[in-house]
Amino acid sequence: MDRRGFIRMSIAGAGVGIIAPQVALAGSSTPSMAGGVFYTKDAPGRWSKKAAGHLPQIEVEKGQNGVAVRVTTGHEMLDYQHYIVKHILLDQNFGFIDEHLFDPMSEKAPISKFALKEYSGPLYALSVCNKHDTWMSVAEV
Numbered sequence: 812m813d814r815r816g817f818i819r820m821s822i823a824g825a826g827v828g829i830i831a832p833q834v835a836l837a838g839s840s841t842p843s844m845a846g847g848v849f850y851t852k853d854a855p856g857r858w859s860k861k862a863a864g865h866l867p868q869i870e871v872e873k874g875q876n877g878v879a880v881r882v883t884t885g886h887e888m889l890d891y892q893h894y895i896v897k898h899i900l901l902d903q904n905f906g907f908i909d910e911h912l913f914d915p916m917s918e919k920a921p922i923s924k925f926a927l928k929e930y931s932g933p934l935y936a937l938s939v940c941n942k943h944d945t946w947m948s949v950a951e952v
């Protein structure tokens with residue numbers, strides 16, 4: 812392969828690498844990574860007996876000043892031994908919106924609140940346990 816051919820192949824490979832993750836996630840409310848990389852109600856994977864205490868509950872309230880979101884995980888906060896590390900909010904394209912990092916020494920319940928300006932569509936919440944990985948729920952705003 813000559814130099815130009817190598818450069819063309821490299822550019823094509825980079826393009827596939829950029830586009831492929833978008834294709835894998837497009838058009839599915841439960842991406843194929845569910846049950847492996849992260850867990851959902853329908854794909855609890857290896858932690859199927861842990862779903863109730865790890866799925867984030869999303870409450871949404873629309874008001875004149877935007878959207879108030881409250882995320883709760885029904886999980887213990889046992890100091891640094893076993894606790895919810897953080898909540899993360901993602902938009903309909905799985906883009907980062909905001910996060911709340913918990914301090915298990917001072918926060919005894921994994922509840923986070925977010926204020927969003929004008930948002931509509933699917934809103935994803937991730938809840939990250941230090942022992943039982945990442946769980947995702949979705950709410951419609």
Ligand SMILES: [Fe+2]
Nearest residue numbers: 940941942943
């Ligand atoms: Fe846990």
